[in-house]
Amino acid sequence: AKLTLVICHVMQESLLSSASGYSNYRGILNWCVVMLVLSNARLFLENLIKYGILVDPIQVVSLFLKDPYSWPAACLMIVSNVFVIATFYTERRLAVGKISESTGLMLHGLNLTAILVFPVVMVLCVTSLTPVGGVLSLGIYTILFMKMYSYKDTNRWCREIRLAKVKRLTRSNSCPSVTRLSGKTHVSYPGNLTYRDIYYFVFIPTLCYELNFPRSPRIRKRFLLRRLFEMVRGHWMVPTVQNSMKPFQVQAVPNHLIWLIFFYWFFHSSMNFVAELMQFGDREFYRDWWNSETVTYFWSNWNIPVHKWCLRHFYKPMLRKGVNKFMAQTAVFLASAFFHEYLVSIPLRMFRLWAFSGMMAQVPLAWFVGRFLNGNYGNAAVWMSLIIGQPVAVLMYVHDYYVIHYGTSE
Amino acid sequence: AKLTLVICHVMQESLLSSASGYSNYRGILNWCVVMLVLSNARLFLENLIKYGILVDPIQVVSLFLKDPYSWPAACLMIVSNVFVIATFYTERRLAVGKISESTGLMLHGLNLTAILVFPVVMVLCVTSLTPVGGVLSLGIYTILFMKMYSYKDTNRWCREIRLAKVKRLTRSNSCPSVTRLSGKTHVSYPGNLTYRDIYYFVFIPTLCYELNFPRSPRIRKRFLLRRLFEMVRGHWMVPTVQNSMKPFQVQAVPNHLIWLIFFYWFFHSSMNFVAELMQFGDREFYRDWWNSETVTYFWSNWNIPVHKWCLRHFYKPMLRKGVNKFMAQTAVFLASAFFHEYLVSIPLRMFRLWAFSGMMAQVPLAWFVGRFLNGNYGNAAVWMSLIIGQPVAVLMYVHDYYVIHYGTSE
Numbered sequence: 001a002k003l004t005l006v007i008c009h010v011m012q013e014s015l016l017s018s019a020s021g022y023s024n025y026r027g028i029l030n031w032c033v034v035m036l037v038l039s040n041a042r043l044f045l046e047n048l049i050k051y052g053i054l055v056d057p058i059q060v061v062s063l064f065l066k067d068p069y070s071w072p073a074a075c076l077m078i079v080s081n082v083f084v085i086a087t088f089y090t091e092r093r094l095a096v097g098k099i100s101e102s103t104g105l106m107l108h109g110l111n112l113t114a115i116l117v118f119p120v121v122m123v124l125c126v127t128s129l130t131p132v133g134g135v136l137s138l139g140i141y142t143i144l145f146m147k148m149y150s151y152k153d154t155n156r157w158c159r160e161i162r163l164a165k166v167k168r169l170t171r172s173n174s175c176p177s178v179t180r181l182s183g184k185t186h187v188s189y190p191g192n193l194t195y196r197d198i199y200y201f202v203f204i205p206t207l208c209y210e211l212n213f214p215r216s217p218r219i220r221k222r223f224l225l226r227r228l229f230e231m232v233r234g235h236w237m238v239p240t241v242q243n244s245m246k247p248f249q250v251q252a253v254p255n256h257l258i259w260l261i262f263f264y265w266f267f268h269s270s271m272n273f274v275a276e277l278m279q280f281g282d283r284e285f286y287r288d289w290w291n292s293e294t295v296t297y298f299w300s301n302w303n304i305p306v307h308k309w310c311l312r313h314f315y316k317p318m319l320r321k322g323v324n325k326f327m328a329q330t331a332v333f334l335a336s337a338f339f340h341e342y343l344v345s346i347p348l349r350m351f352r353l354w355a356f357s358g359m360m361a362q363v364p365l366a367w368f369v370g371r372f373l374n375g376n377y378g379n380a381a382v383w384m385s386l387i388i389g390q391p392v393a394v395l396m397y398v399h400d401y402y403v404i405h406y407g408t409s410e
Numbered sequence: 411a412k413l414t415l416v417i418c419h420v421m422q423e424s425l426l427s428s429a430s431g432y433s434n435y436r437g438i439l440n441w442c443v444v445m446l447v448l449s450n451a452r453l454f455l456e457n458l459i460k461y462g463i464l465v466d467p468i469q470v471v472s473l474f475l476k477d478p479y480s481w482p483a484a485c486l487m488i489v490s491n492v493f494v495i496a497t498f499y500t501e502r503r504l505a506v507g508k509i510s511e512s513t514g515l516m517l518h519g520l521n522l523t524a525i526l527v528f529p530v531v532m533v534l535c536v537t538s539l540t541p542v543g544g545v546l547s548l549g550i551y552t553i554l555f556m557k558m559y560s561y562k563d564t565n566r567w568c569r570e571i572r573l574a575k576v577k578r579l580t581r582s583n584s585c586p587s588v589t590r591l592s593g594k595t596h597v598s599y600p601g602n603l604t605y606r607d608i609y610y611f612v613f614i615p616t617l618c619y620e621l622n623f624p625r626s627p628r629i630r631k632r633f634l635l636r637r638l639f640e641m642v643r644g645h646w647m648v649p650t651v652q653n654s655m656k657p658f659q660v661q662a663v664p665n666h667l668i669w670l671i672f673f674y675w676f677f678h679s680s681m682n683f684v685a686e687l688m689q690f691g692d693r694e695f696y697r698d699w700w701n702s703e704t705v706t707y708f709w710s711n712w713n714i715p716v717h718k719w720c721l722r723h724f725y726k727p728m729l730r731k732g733v734n735k736f737m738a739q740t741a742v743f744l745a746s747a748f749f750h751e752y753l754v755s756i757p758l759r760m761f762r763l764w765a766f767s768g769m770m771a772q773v774p775l776a777w778f779v780g781r782f783l784n785g786n787y788g789n790a791a792v793w794m795s796l797i798i799g800q801p802v803a804v805l806m807y808v809h810d811y812y813v814i815h816y817g818t819s820e
Contacts, residue, residue, distance in 0.1 A: 009692035011624040025435035027700035214421040282419035290437035
């Protein structure tokens with residue numbers, strides 16, 4: 001055998017140097033989870049002993065309602081069907097030409113306004129609704145508003161395409177091409193105007209209507225159970241949230257952790273659970289916002305359903321109407337600020353504009369971070385604004401709420 | 411313009427689902443740093459006010475020495491040159507054939523034993539050395555032991571190759587091929603036996619000797635300054651470490667954080683700083699141990715210089731001698747356990763075998779994790795063993811140390 005010295009060192013950078021281009025830190029995510037579990041171990045054990053594996057249902061319900069035996073939030077949800085049916089019938093009539101486009105627009109306008117105003121009236125009048133129940137009801141109605149808006153827009157676009165095709169047909173006298181994807185039934189307008197279709201759209205975790213959603217081939221039982229387990233585990237956090245609601249015991253760090261847990265619980269576990277159940281194929285509910293190096297990147301990647309909706313039904317239509325980019329962006333931020341305020345002020349029955357200001361403060365912040373910081377420093381600045389900014393806004397409302405209701409901030 | 415509906419949803423998995431194969435969590439690392447800084451902000455500010463940007467040097471020195479004006483640790487370091495020179499002259503004489511291979515082996519054996527025994531005697535006899543100074547001295551002598559071992563092994567291999575070449579030459583009568591890499595001077599045996607070469611090896615951050623190390627083309631000033639800044643910043647942690655040395659105020663979580671900070675400070679900042687200064691090209695001081703899914707992966711990736719040395723000078727030579735794999739692995743763990751104990755017991759002047767047992771406990775732990783857990787669960791188990799295991803071992807020594815020296819555990 002020929003003897004040679006094996007080379008022992010080669011030219012290379014350390015993994016943590018930015019020059020290495022390395023970025024696989026999956027383990028760090030697990031570390032965070034382990035640290036979170038260990039530092040809350042006492043709480044976890046206490047809850048396990050007090051409430052058992054499952055949380056006492058009445059205790060959970062009492063968060064939403066003062067009187068667990070009257071169900072205003074549930075009633076509000078049942079009533080919401082009225083608005084879905086109204087949208088559906090308006091579209092049906094528009095499809096067959098029984099009403100004109102302008103009449104349709106007016107009917108939709110009335111219906112959409114009603115979707116936003118009706119729950120406000122209910123929340124302000126029905127006193128048995130707690131703030132949590134109020135936020136929940138308003139949240140669901142806001143989602144419904146965005147869904148119905150998308151539904152009427154998409155159907156209008158379909159009618160415009162149908163009209164253009166008819167015009168071309170009369171000109172060229174050729175047959176319309178029927179697209180049929182391999183094996184799958186491909187629905188085309190107005191074949192989509194069925195109860196089954198609109199209710200499928202109401203229940204799937206997206207805000208943008210489409211005639212043919214991508215469908216997953218089957219329900220993966222293990223995946224479903226894992227997400228369900230995560231969702232249930234999330235309930236253990238309820239007492240933590242209750243504790244942190246006490247004014248001035250609220251600290252920035254635990255508040256931020258609650259937001260992170262909520263993000264995982266809602267955007268990963270719950271949305272994936274519902275999507276798996278409905279065999280809805282598009283699971284992009286968030287992108288890699290944790291790597292955001294600018295504030296803009298964060299806002300356009302942490303909540304993809306809303307971002308997609310804003311782009312499709314608000315920003316792009318404005319650009320098509322000739323509004324310039326900066327104005328359109330500011331309008332999106334204004335609308336977003338309005339909805340943030342709407343979801344907070346009304347359930348708390350306080351009009352303070354903290355949420356609105358918080359959202360609008362993002363515009364100069366985005367400019368500052370984008371102008372002066374980049375790379376890991378930009379990312380750190382985004383995290384700082386999340387860790388400090390969010391709890392400050394929350395604290396403002398909590399403080400004012402306690403001052404109003406208990407006359408003291410202690 | 412032809413009107414068409416833009417497709418809005420495509421089939422895809424969420425990024426956090428393991429099915430997505432996504433793993434870029436660089437932002438989570440930044441989040442950890444931000445959280446660490448924020449939760450230590452008070453401490454940082456206090457130190458800044460108390461000590462200014464730079465730490466009081468006498469205060470730092472007092473950690474290492476009881477009497478800051480006698481320097482036993484520094485003297486020990488100066489004396490260590492004797493062992494380097496002894497190794498060097500033994501090799502010089504071996505190269506020219508003035509002493510036989512067996513005499514060389516004996517001289518090296520004596521010298522290496524002296525490297526390990528001499529500082530032990532000094533640490534146990536010189537009472538002005540604090541435990542921290544003792545650990546530092548023993549650590550440096552252990553590094554020297556491994557370096558000198560590698561030096562003598564590599565030079566012996568070179569002689570074996572030279573011998574084999576001479577034999578081939580006398581058989582085939584052909585000229586030896588002189589390898590000369592493009593532009594760079596390529597050193598070959600015995601041209602490497604110079605003071606400059608051996609001292610370069612002593613100062614670079616690696617334990618494995620090679621005749622031609624990869625060299626970085628130039629010293630990057632910005633890189634150097636950044637690492638220096640990180641190294642100095644590390645000193646702010648000194649009061650935290652002092653606080654956590656108080657017995658039973660030691661908790662698992664802060665202890666683990668100190669280890670993580672130490673890891674970054676030593677394996678990333680300091681080693682890269684020295685390597686940049688010495689234009690040493692191979693910066694692989696650690697691999698992605700944070701993603702470890704098995705205990706074995708962690709041990710072979712968190713400390714690459716030691717891992718490389720064990721493989722090259724201990725494990726592989728054993729395999730070549732016909733030892734089976736399991737026995738060789740166990741021998742490596744035993745040697746590692748011995749050095750852990752050596753570095754802890756002697757400076758503390760306590761022989762308790764906690765470090766030895768801790769290292770040996772890794773063998774059944776590795777078996778358990780490898781047998782029952784994988785993927786993210788395996789990774790979480792490795793983290794758990796780090797977060798809980800390390801501080802328990804440290805606590806044992808701290809407890810016993812206080813009982814011996816202060817007669818109480820309070």
